[in-house]
Amino acid sequence: MSNLALSAVEIDSxxxxxxxxxxxxxxxxxxxxxxxxxxxxxxxxxxxxVEQSPIRDGIVHISSLHTTAGxxxxxxxxxxxxxxxxxxxxxxPSSVYYKHNDPLLSDCDRRNADAHLRAVxxxxxxxxxxxxxxxxxGTWQNxxxxxxxxxxxxxxxxxxxxx
Amino acid sequence: MSNLALSAVEIDSxxxxxxxxxxxxxxxxxxxxxxxxxxxxxxxxxxxxVEQSPIRDGIVHISSLHTTAGxxxxxxxxxxxxxxxxxxxxxxPSSVYYKHNDPLLSDCDRRNADAHLRAVxxxxxxxxxxxxxxxxxGTWQNxxxxxxxxxxxxxxxxxxxxx
Amino acid sequence: MSNLALSAVEIDSxxxxxxxxxxxxxxxxxxxxxxxxxxxxxxxxxxxxVEQSPIRDGIVHISSLHTTAGxxxxxxxxxxxxxxxxxxxxxxPSSVYYKHNDPLLSDCDRRNADAHLRAVxxxxxxxxxxxxxxxxxGTWQNxxxxxxxxxxxxxxxxxxxxx
Numbered sequence: 217m218s219n220l221a222l223s224a225v226e227i228d229s230x231x232x233x234x235x236x237x238x239x240x241x242x243x244x245x246x247x248x249x250x251x252x253x254x255x256x257x258x259x260x261x262x263x264x265x266v267e268q269s270p271i272r273d274g275i276v277h278i279s280s281l282h283t284t285a286g287x288x289x290x291x292x293x294x295x296x297x298x299x300x301x302x303x304x305x306x307x308x309p310s311s312v313y314y315k316h317n318d319p320l321l322s323d324c325d326r327r328n329a330d331a332h333l334r335a336v337x338x339x340x341x342x343x344x345x346x347x348x349x350x351x352x353x354g355t356w357q358n359x360x361x362x363x364x365x366x367x368x369x370x371x372x373x374x375x376x377x378x379x
Numbered sequence: 380m381s382n383l384a385l386s387a388v389e390i391d392s393x394x395x396x397x398x399x400x401x402x403x404x405x406x407x408x409x410x411x412x413x414x415x416x417x418x419x420x421x422x423x424x425x426x427x428x429v430e431q432s433p434i435r436d437g438i439v440h441i442s443s444l445h446t447t448a449g450x451x452x453x454x455x456x457x458x459x460x461x462x463x464x465x466x467x468x469x470x471x472p473s474s475v476y477y478k479h480n481d482p483l484l485s486d487c488d489r490r491n492a493d494a495h496l497r498a499v500x501x502x503x504x505x506x507x508x509x510x511x512x513x514x515x516x517g518t519w520q521n522x523x524x525x526x527x528x529x530x531x532x533x534x535x536x537x538x539x540x541x542x
Numbered sequence: 543m544s545n546l547a548l549s550a551v552e553i554d555s556x557x558x559x560x561x562x563x564x565x566x567x568x569x570x571x572x573x574x575x576x577x578x579x580x581x582x583x584x585x586x587x588x589x590x591x592v593e594q595s596p597i598r599d600g601i602v603h604i605s606s607l608h609t610t611a612g613x614x615x616x617x618x619x620x621x622x623x624x625x626x627x628x629x630x631x632x633x634x635p636s637s638v639y640y641k642h643n644d645p646l647l648s649d650c651d652r653r654n655a656d657a658h659l660r661a662v663x664x665x666x667x668x669x670x671x672x673x674x675x676x677x678x679x680g681t682w683q684n685x686x687x688x689x690x691x692x693x694x695x696x697x698x699x700x701x702x703x704x705x
Binding site: 428 | 550551552553556557558559560561562563564599600601614615616617619620621622624625626629633663664665668669670671673678679680682683703704705
């Protein structure tokens, strides 16, 4: 690697350190989806939970309890979310042959192989630092539930850990 | 965003909070793989470790110590795992030209560029909340080691943090 | 699943447990990128921060504060990084039609839909255990900032939590 002095990386000179009694607060969000593929922001609900919790500084872990719905972080803009949906279809098509959808090979009758594969693409969880009871997010960052086999009721576990 | 009152998201009214002495327990799993591409559940081993650890509530971080094997969360069903393997081959083919596999450009003689790229696709770690010594997982969720350059011996670091 | 006794998974017999006062240390890295797509290792800077922090054992959470730049873990080798860049272009092409880039449908004038989609592909954060003040990484593992809409100045939040 190149010399650190020549590196284009600056470290904030201030290292902030905090100490306190460790606590955990958790809840479950239940989310109703209406489309087969749907990208739904849950940022506001997560922020509200963190603000109400007794934990000011730490980390928030948000996890889908499903294998055909995941979680991702990105911008909420209608045109972009439509591009995302098209991208999932292009990279992992819904209408090709999958063994998981074949009654001779699988006892699953939902024909949702594409939904499983897409959930692997996005991942099942995201985690976000919290500072003074607020999510540490960039301007455009939102947490999106990625439904790939809706309409459905989805459970998302939210857990804050810290001081 | 739409009005919260009209939102299809319900927050569990009960926010559970726990407090206690912070502890960390860790171990390393060593996993023998037999195929070049192999998806292997390690859920049972992780659950056993968490149960034996002195930590009841917190989070479990599971990380591959490799760049050609990752970790993902999904369902363990033979037909579906075969679809996953086909999907990796379709999205990131093994038999095309890669600079990393070219002796003129790379000192790596494993010809495993596809394995690196697929490891980026799935990610190198997953984390799972634990409650009362048990993994907080949905019915079909399993942790899978994703081997992309086997047969090999793989190390997976497992660390539980909490109270 | 098969019998544990026949399983090809070994669990390290030693479960290491530590306990202590919980602390959090955080900083922000500011990273200058020079290309539209650039994969830049920030492993050394993260390791230096962890070493300087008062936390010896725990976990390091590294998160991009952007929606068109992410973070991933892999090997730093020139030929391989070039293959990664080609793979992003092949899986998520830059020069096709995206609604997010269409002035009739979007107020974004950066024409960076591909950058958003690629950021979803890699993910916005990675987390790494720390032991005795050192990152728990395999031989070839590095943390890479994945710039998809550069040149730019990027902020990466780094937070260590533990004892």
